[in-house]
Amino acid sequence: SGLPAQVAALRARLFGGDSGGRLAIAAVVVVLGLVAALGGWWFGVGRYTTAPELVSMSKAEAESQASQGGFTVRYAEPRHDGEVPRDGVLAQEPASAARILKGGTLTLTLSLGPDRFPMPDVVGKDFDLAEADLANAQLEVVKGAARFDDGLPEGMVVATKPEAGEEVKPGQEITVFLSKGRAPITVPNLVGKSLNEARGIIGQLGLVLVEPTYKDSDKPRDEVLGQSPADGSGVEKGAQVRLEVSKGPPQVTVPRVVDLPCQQAKQVLESQGFQVSVQFNPNAVARFQNPSENAQVPPGSQITIGCF
Secondary structure (H helix, E strand, O other): OOHHHHHHHHHHHHHOOOHHHHHHHHHHHHHHHHHHHHHHHHHHHHOEEEOOOOOOOEHHHHHHHHHHOOOEEEEOOOEOOOOOOOOEEEEEEOOOOOEEEOOOEEEEEEEOOOOOEEOOOOOOOEHHHHHHHHHHOOOEEEEOOOEOOOOOOOOEEEEEEOOOOOEEOOOOEEEEEEEOOOOOEEOOOOOOOEHHHHHHHHHHOOOEEOOOEEEOOOOOOOEEEEEEOOOOOEEOOOOEEEEEEEOOOOOEEOOOOOOOEHHHHHHHHHHOOOEEEEEEOOOOEEEEEEOOOOOEEOOOOEEEEEEO
16 A cells, blocks of 8 residues: 555556546647647747837937837937938847847847038148147048148148138048248339339239229329238239229319409408419409310319409
C-alpha cells in the first residue's frame, strides 16, 4: 500500500491492457505538445511584426502611419539636415522591415532643417587668422581679387561674400577679398574750384572725369560743390571722378527803366541788387538798357543804361 502501490497502478494503466487509459494519456500528451509549440511560436515569432517605413515622411504623416499599425512613437534628439525639411523624419529605430513587437515603440529622429548661422565678421583680420576662423565655422574659403583700400594694409581682409551677418550653412563657399594697400594716386580737393580748373587737375593726374551733375546753388555757375572719391582718397590711374557742379543762383528778371530819369533808373536797378553802369549824361533820361527789359540774368548782374 502507499506510494509504491499508486505508482504500480499508474504503470499498469499506462502499459497494461487498459486501452482507454492509454488513449487518454496520448491525448494529453498531444495537447501539451500543441500548447508548447504554440507558446514557442508566440514567444519566438508570433508576437513580432515588421516596422513600417517612416523615413522622409513628415512628423504628422509618420505619427498617423504608426498609429494605424498600433505602434507608440517617441522622439530622439533632432538634428540639422540640408536635404530633409524641418520636422521630416531623418531616421527611425528599429529600421523599416526590422522585427518589432506588436504595439511596440518606434523611435524617430526629426530634422531641424538646414543648419544656418550668421556669417562671421573677419574684415580687418589677416588672411591666415580669417581662414582659421572660417574653417572653425565649417566654411570653405576661396580668395577673390585683391583690391586697393585706404584703411587696411596689404594682406588684410577688406570684404567677404557673403557679408558678415548674412545667413550661411556648413560647407558653404566664402569668397575673401584682401587689401592691396593704399592706391598710388591721391585725389585732391576740388570743391570750390571752377569746373574747367578741376577738369585740368583731373586730367594731369591721369584720372577720368565723368559727366558732371549740375545742382541748384547760390554758388557761381560751374563751381564744384562736391566730389567722389573724396579728397585724400587713394585711387588707381584711370579711376573715375564724379563732380557736382553749381547751376548758379536762380535767374532774375531785368525790369524796364527806359524813359525814366537816369538817377531814378539807377535807383530802381540797384534796389533789386543789380550793379549799374551809367553812360553819357547822368542827369538826362535813360534811353536804352543792356540787358534789355525782361531778360533773365543771375542776381547781381551788371546793367548798363545810356542816358542823354
